[in-house]
Amino acid sequence: MPGDPYALAREAMVEHQILARGVRDERVLAAMRGVPRHLFVPPGYERAAYDDMPLPIGSGQTISQPYIVAQMTALLEPGPRDRVLEIGAGSGYQAAILSLLCERVITIERLPEVAEVARANLARVGASNVEVHVADGTLGWPASAPYAGILVTAATPVVPEPLLAQLSDGGRLVAPVGGREIQELVRVRRQGDRLVQEPAGAVRFVPLIGEHGW
Numbered sequence: 001m002p003g004d005p006y007a008l009a010r011e012a013m014v015e016h017q018i019l020a021r022g023v024r025d026e027r028v029l030a031a032m033r034g035v036p037r038h039l040f041v042p043p044g045y046e047r048a049a050y051d052d053m054p055l056p057i058g059s060g061q062t063i064s065q066p067y068i069v070a071q072m073t074a075l076l077e078p079g080p081r082d083r084v085l086e087i088g089a090g091s092g093y094q095a096a097i098l099s100l101l102c103e104r105v106i107t108i109e110r111l112p113e114v115a116e117v118a119r120a121n122l123a124r125v126g127a128s129n130v131e132v133h134v135a136d137g138t139l140g141w142p143a144s145a146p147y148a149g150i151l152v153t154a155a156t157p158v159v160p161e162p163l164l165a166q167l168s169d170g171g172r173l174v175a176p177v178g179g180r181e182i183q184e185l186v187r188v189r190r191q192g193d194r195l196v197q198e199p200a201g202a203v204r205f206v207p208l209i210g211e212h213g214w
Ligand code: SAH
Pocket: 061, 062, 063, 064, 087, 088, 089, 090, 091, 092, 093, 094, 095, 108, 109, 110, 111, 114, 135, 136, 137, 138, 153, 154, 206, 207, 208, 209, 210, 211, 213
């Protein structure tokens, strides 16, 4: 965006935090360059928006570290015609990244006040192909299933069964699975009736709270 005071900070973020750690997917890199992350952090935090860390967004929740957003997005392999489900809208930043890469994004947030912030942030950047719903995301969002991609952005003890049921054939699910303190990022790919799971490194997320979470 012309006149964006954070354009250089954003380019440095992509180069030093994301490219340098091995995310090479050009579409993902373009999306990380394209979304003004400083519009998704609380007022007063703009200068820290491009730092290599998660930041608080209120209500005890966080916006994930830029690299983790890029890594999870690359693992999801979002396609231009895909319908994608995100669990944990938070600031709306991850949904804004996905909105540039897919046809339609449905994001679920448990806390109404957080969902309001996500909606406002997404409207501000003109992400018109994103819907924010207030619900228990561990149940998925059956009304628009199946999904080519499902991204869980809160820590869960197991992958919620309803989400696996809402994954299309060939679809990918990415989630932090494990304990309260530390989790393993996993990608599950549906191949017909088979679910193929791969690990992708250790991460740390706030808990997924719901019927099929904590
Ligand atoms: N993706 C967000 C960060 C998410 S932080 C971003 O880009 O900013 C995790 C979010 O998941 C929090 O906002 C939390 O309230 C939400 N959450 C926790 N349990 C949930 C559930 N069962 N369903 C939907 N959202 C949930």
